[in-house]
Amino acid sequence: MNTNTPPASPRPGDSYVQSFARGLEVIRSFSASAPQQTLSEVAAQTGLTRAGARRILLTLQTLGYVESDGRLFRLTPRILDLGFAYLSSMPIWDLAEPVMEELVEQVRESCSAAVLDGLDIVYVLRLPTHKIMRTNLGVGSRLPAAWTSMGRVLLAGLPDDALQARLQGLIPQRFTQHTVMDMPTLLERIRQARTQGWCLINQELEEGLISIAAPLTNRAGQTVAALNISGQANRSSAEVMQATMLPALLRAAQSISRMLGTQHG
């Protein structure tokens, strides 16, 4: 599921480099449904002229980010370097994983870390448990913040006015019969996450999926990421997960936050 909203309309000023912005659009035009594209397809996807799309694709090819058989273009793994620049610039990348591995070992459920981007959460680390998963959420995957436990914990980290402003743009979507649809209740649940320091979501995003999240904070006490455990309702009820897994999750989150505080502020 990719709920990524397009970036806010750029306001081209003196400083806006249109050709660079268009180039990034060309990269984003490739996807699961369009893994390989012709020049015309890229042009149609991005709104560029064929000549414009061609210049961008040839530049990407010169730099090794795209390869082509002459007709079809596709991205190369070098593209991952761009995201890797982000991941390796996050202190969480190094610090959190060993703690998360211990947590998975302890609770025998999968554990993930995510950050907030607008109204989405974006996965930055994920340790699956060795059970076949129905969902396939790798690094870079997005989910709607308002209906995920990590999202509510991350939204709870915003000052209340910023939180309310951000939720203005939200259009509630019914994922299951449990999805909280009205804004006052949603806001209340987010504030509850802020007060108690964690959040449990019971099948609001997907039937059968229960997850608990806790914030990861920096030295200044700001929430910089969230950590979660997700389980299946048919294996453990929400009450059992809260009773048995929440303490371990909170310990792990505190341990990572302490390291973030010491090493990187």
Place this chain on the structure above:
Amino acid sequence: MNTNTPPASPRPGDSYVQSFARGLEVIRSFSASAPQQTLSEVAAQTGLTRAGARRILLTLQTLGYVESDGRLFRLTPRILDLGFAYLSSMPIWDLAEPVMEELVEQVRESCSAAVLDGLDIVYVLRLPTHKIMRTNLGVGSRLPAAWTSMGRVLLAGLPDDALQARLQGLIPQRFTQHTVMDMPTLLERIRQARTQGWCLINQELEEGLISIAAPLTNRAGQTVAALNISGQANRSSAEVMQATMLPALLRAAQSISRMLGTQHG
């Protein structure tokens, strides 16, 4: 370890969009050692003028790829969308993970998938086992192809002339006392991987690290990725790993290759 060689010198022709190429360089200038940068630092890292760096950074900020407190700039998680465009355009992304989870469950060692980029392998999926790992190899990490089991299997997938041409650019590096340093032996090992359909590397990259890899092939029989299991010499010898884990690895690789063949050619 990032052995990523800079892209081949671009040959700016009529079709080369210099400002786009420079913009990508700005993204890549962020890293673990430079997670936040001032305008001057970005300019120094990329060789751009301050004015040029400023235009790129402001464009990235307008698009939501960079955030700033006015002085320091840092990447946002939106950058991951660029890499996600690549990962989600790979059929392996959906198909391989369940099979890899079963494999990890069976052999109790970590399992990864990687693709070839020049003389590097790039990790596209990784399932750690729940043992604390010494190495931290997430998606997008690079290792030198010639001294990794996945790399030798991927190089073995090249036609012999392409293989020899590619190895021209290789400068052998001693990682351990076991590292194969001379090119004829290296070439022989890669050809051996081609003949036998798998490769075992015993502590050539890192003391104590043993790994076995097998190719993932498409319908046309071309090697598109590699799958590996890596273990520790102090837990299992190379002989034991080969005897106990190779059959499971080969079955998993064949099963993924079959799915690649059916679904995507």
